[in-house]
Amino acid sequence: MRPADLACEHGISTQAVRNYERDGFIPPAGRTDSGYRIYTEAHAAALRAFLALVPAYGHSAAGEIMNAVHRGALDDALTVVDRGHHQLLRDRATLDAVRRAVDHLTAEPGAAPAPSADGTRTIGELAHRLGVTPATLRNWEAAGILTPARDPATGHRLYHPADIRDAELAHLLRRGGYPLDHIATVVRRIRTAGGTGPLAEALDEWQRRLTSRGLAMLTAATHLSACVNGGPPDPTPNALHNMDT
Known part of the structure; x- marks a missing residue:
């Protein structure tokens, strides 16, 4: 030949x-x-x-x-x-974990208590909750995934319940291998739609990719x-x- x-x-x-x-x-x-x-x-x-x-x-x-x-x-x-x-098996397990988390967040959107009376968390408190560093949360903010408010007196970041939800979903999707720009798109769609429907679509696409692989x-x-x-x-x-x- x-x-x-x-x-x-x-x-x-x-x-x-x-x-x-x-x-x-x-x-x-x-x-x-x-x-x-x-x-x-x-x-x-x-x-x-x-x-x-x-x-x-x-x-x-x-x-x-x-x-x-x-x-x-x-x-x-x-x-x-x-x-x-082995990686495919781990990806399937991660996807299952994300689906369970989304179901939990959908069923109980404000279930996780925050230290502050108004339900907000500082960057250190949220980082500790997720098991990441504050630098990671700042990177997610730079990528457009998180949009925390600022304390008018100190200028420190304040994460409200919706921000905490977005951070939890971002953390799960990062574990699933999604790049930051894709996560930012999903989170923006969730904010616009006012719910986790767009995330369900992303998870369905992830499932199709795993099946294809x-x-x-x-x-x-x-x-x-x-x-x-x-x-x-x-x-x-x-x-x-x-x-x-």
């Missing part, structure tokens, strides 16, 4: 194929007497595996997996795969198995038994 043959299957450029070879994502190509690259079905299988791994585990992890496969370090490759599955892992496993074993995975019921023995 020529570089163009591999590229055509995936709608990528021939330069991308050469770059993937350079980076170790596919094995080194053979050469003709005149120096042209020659690829085989093994190269095609490696390219399919790498491109399937990217949406499942990310570009960096996909490259790490393929480099390990090509140097014969299969256990190293599988360790990266295992880390990806899980399905991508299934597809990637098929292609990686074909690359490692030199052919399609064995579909027979005794395949796993034969591997063990």
